Amino acid sequence: MQFKNWNNLISEEELDAQIVSAKAVAQESDATEPRAISVRFDRLSRLIVISLKNGAFFSFPPTLVQGLAEATAEDLDDVWLDASGSSVHWERLDADFDITGLVAGIFGTKAWMSQLGCKGGQATSEAKAKASRDNGKKGGRPKKLLQI
Template sequence: MKNTDLNEERLKDEIAQARSAAQVADASEPRAQSVHYDCKSGQTVIELQNGASFLFPPELVQGLVDASPDDLAQVELTPSGEGLHWETLDVDLSIPSLILGIFGTKAWMAELGSRGGSVTSTAKARAARQNGKRGGRPRKTAQDT
């Protein structure tokens, strides 16, 4: 047997394994059948193959924050249905990650978290006033850590 025959056999085996893994992923992970940007709501809308829909505001996603509606409308679905792609913005996103709430790198997610914590609202102001009347924010105990 030639050395090239062994490589061809190995390649055929690897292709078969990859196809099998893709079938498992297709059956167990969310796959999209369509995607579009809805200008009215300001949301990117993903229609999944199972009939469910997933929407997200682009301002949460790293790389889409300052994008124009025209750029956001240029979203494409990857052939596998597993990802989104914006050619003009050079942004690629994983649909399973989006559904899990992962909108970018760890640093980006930390920034989103800090922005959320700094948001003011009447409920937060009321809670701060109540805590102030009681001597401020409750101290952490050894049990809290």
């Protein structure tokens, strides 16, 4: 028997070898990447709380996450994990995130993360204003050195 692999045909033996390889990759990922055993929205703290298989907990505010910022508590309650514990899903919000990415602080696309960074850079405080004044007294930001 032969199976279609997009434009090419592969043999049953090659398919079996690919399955064995995929299972090995999955086993390695399970051993080295964070996997979740539960996820919930804590209404009191307004945090998404993920319990990891290694015993650690990871939590974050939904306002940091692309597609969750404007969600209601009911929408955030409607959360589930995939069978492997490698991703989290909000069906009502059509939002899906990889646990490894979330733990690494990746809360959306590059464009979304860039917007988050810009918002943080626009924040003002007395401490930030004082640091800017002090830096100005020293001649301002150092010039970049040209790399040749």
